[in-house]
Amino acid sequence: MSDAYDRELLGLAQESAxxxxxxxxxxxxxxxxxxxxxxxxxxxxxxLQALGADAVGMSTVPEVIVARHCGLRVLGLSLITNKVVMSYSS
Structure with missing residues (x-):
């Protein structure tokens, strides 16, 4: 799915921010x-970093897929609550 998020809603969110x-x-x-x-x-x-991921989570994607399937416009916002451990010694 290449058009999951609505560009107009993204623009409004960026303007508001x-x-x-x-x-x-x-x-x-x-x-x-x-x-x-x-x-x-x-x-x-x-x-995941090598593949270009900036954030990882256990939700959001299934909900976005269902919403788009239903014809809804979607904007995704995430609150990052923990940093990834990139070293075995951490």
């Missing part, structure tokens, strides 16, 4: 789904 002074901590990127329930391994994190 700028008006509210939030642009310094908002980012646009690639969200990758892993099924969970466990967090990613160090090896998986390196692979």
């Amino acid at each position: 700028q008006e509210l002074g939030f642009q310094s901590f908002t980012r646009q990127g690639v969200y990758c789904l892993l099924p969970g329930p466990c967090y990613e391994t160090v090896a998986e994190c390196h692979l």
